[in-house]
Amino acid sequence: MTLLKSWVSSANTANHPFPLNNLPYGVFSVGDDDPRCGVAIGDMILDVQAAQEAGIIGFGDIFDVPYWNDLMEMGPTAWTTFRARLTEILAEGSKDQADAEPFLVAQADATLHMPLAVSEYTDFYAGAQHARNMGAILRGSPDLPANWLHIPVGYNGRASSVVISGTDIRRPNGQMKAPDAEVPSFGPSKRLDIELEMGAIVGTGCDMGQPITVDQADEMIFGYVLLNDWSARDIQGWEYQPLGPFQGKAFGTSISPWIVTAEALEPFRAPTPEREKELLPYLDGTKDGLYDIELEVLMQPEGADKPTSLAKTNYSRMYYSAAEQLCHHAVGGCGMSSGDLLGSGTISGPTPDEYGSLMEKSWAGREPFTLDTGETRGFIEDGDTLTLRGAARGDGYTIGFGDCTGTILPALKFPV
Structure with missing residues (x-):
């Protein structure tokens, strides 16, 4: 596999840890806002909760909590479907760019939190x-x-x-x-x-x-x-x-x-x-x-x-x-x-x-x-x-x- 290109330009370099190939899951907050789920892409974070509420992701009401456990419990088929949708949204030439762009947050402005509720x-x-x-x-x-x-x-x-x-x-x-x-x-x-x-x-x-x-x-x-x-x-x-x-x-x-x-x-x-x-x-x-x-x-x-x-x-x-x-x-x-x-x-x-x-x-x-x-x-x-x-x-x-x-x-x- 080679580098997948994104319309988020900072994700398109060989040494950046968060290219479109990665799309790791975290929890973040900005200022006094409550922590929420986000996906790292280049130097930015896609606010998954806000994108879902706007109807861009279309994956059910599972991101109104500050952890990824609800998606985890859905199993491998759901994991693959969700990640494929994120890739579609963030890929270079995506028809969703204009809708998703307002929900990007600079990582430099964010505070990161525990990404999951640890059971054991x-x-x-x-x-x-x-x-x-x-x-x-x-x-x-x-x-x-x-x-x-x-x-x-x-x-x-x-x-x-x-x-x-x-x-x-x-x-x-x-x-x-x-x-x-x-x-x-x-x-x-x-x-x-x-x-x-x-x-x-x-x-x-x-x-x-x-x-x-x-x-x-x-x-x-x-x-x-x-x-x-x-x-x-x-x-x-x-x-x-x-x-x-x-x-x-x-x-x-x-x-x-x-x-x-x-x-x-x-x-x-x-x-x-x-x-x-x-x-x-x-x-x-x-x-x-x-x-x-x-x-x-x-x-x-x-x-x-x-x-x-x-x-x-x-x-x-x-x-x-x-x-x-x-x-x-x-x-x-x-x-x-x-x-x-x-x-x-x-x-x-x-x-x-x-x-x-x-x-x-x-x-x-x-x-x-x-x-x-x-x-x-x-x-x-x-x-x-x-x-x-x-x-x-x-x-x-x-x-x-x-x-x-x-x-x-x-x-x-x-x-x-």
């Missing part, structure tokens, strides 16, 4: 390089846990802590234990980290007790966002045995503002890697489950003029796909809902410049890295801004997600 949040641990690195750091061996090559390992997180890009994250307080201490201590996390992930958004759910195949799971995924699963490694390290992450992961998860649809990413499908051990048949699917999406992590200290690029990697580095994760999630009878968010797990490549967490980048703080400012870091300090970026690159066009950014605020004194 599950985070996986599905990057082999990251899992091996963590084993080497924490256990002295890169060997994977016995179950890792057989199932997508995950845990249930907190939907209430999922926030839109640009939301400040408060450094968490918690309980932790130094290796040489007899008892734990309480206070602000000293090993605050990020995790570079992709988030898959479930569009249509399945009933409790009803398993789904990998191919069915693939059809249920509405779209993808960038996801930063902020992690307090010292709190997590003390609490996670035997039941896994809890408070060290519950204080904040940031997502990028635009939902890039699975349909927009279809040309970028990539295969999962060759399996080190054959998966059980229920995890077999007929489609390539990953995507060729370039990813980057940046850090900008408070007062710095520009960020430092810490890592560049690719979503295709993952071992398990989102469809495999969703299939495994439901296979035991867990009902899945429209608006469920699945974190991929940290995405890392084979070399340090592809590591998707600071735990790996600094090897648990033992090998601090140097920023462009000359400052060194092992973990995140107060005032640091972390940004995730992602893009799929086609023939003369780019599919972007918008930055996933958060700034760390100091911990609150507790008790107050």
Whole structure:
């Protein structure tokens, strides 16, 4: 596929993240107006609610709420029909240009909000390089846990802590234990980290007790966002045995503002890697489950003029796909809902410049890295801004997600 031309001229350049090929879904407001659904096209946003009320889209009364869940629940046929109508409206030479043009809003004038109401949040641990690195750091061996090559390992997180890009994250307080201490201590996390992930958004759910195949799971995924699963490694390290992450992961998860649809990413499908051990048949699917999406992590200290690029990697580095994760999630009878968010797990490549967490980048703080400012870091300090970026690159066009950014605020004194 090549670049599709739009009458919105800013969408017609090879490196712009929001060409007609993309049409990602978000929620925005201008001034004191209420948040509403919008579609990014070039430097503009099409006000979908206003366009619908004017009779341009003609897709029923589903955009009178500030989230995309109502469309998600309608299923893949509706998703395709709606996206085709948007493409028809915004394409170069469209007969709808004069009617739709008044409903364009400059992105520069808009405030972006959560694009969906998150029903549940599950985070996986599905990057082999990251899992091996963590084993080497924490256990002295890169060997994977016995179950890792057989199932997508995950845990249930907190939907209430999922926030839109640009939301400040408060450094968490918690309980932790130094290796040489007899008892734990309480206070602000000293090993605050990020995790570079992709988030898959479930569009249509399945009933409790009803398993789904990998191919069915693939059809249920509405779209993808960038996801930063902020992690307090010292709190997590003390609490996670035997039941896994809890408070060290519950204080904040940031997502990028635009939902890039699975349909927009279809040309970028990539295969999962060759399996080190054959998966059980229920995890077999007929489609390539990953995507060729370039990813980057940046850090900008408070007062710095520009960020430092810490890592560049690719979503295709993952071992398990989102469809495999969703299939495994439901296979035991867990009902899945429209608006469920699945974190991929940290995405890392084979070399340090592809590591998707600071735990790996600094090897648990033992090998601090140097920023462009000359400052060194092992973990995140107060005032640091972390940004995730992602893009799929086609023939003369780019599919972007918008930055996933958060700034760390100091911990609150507790008790107050």
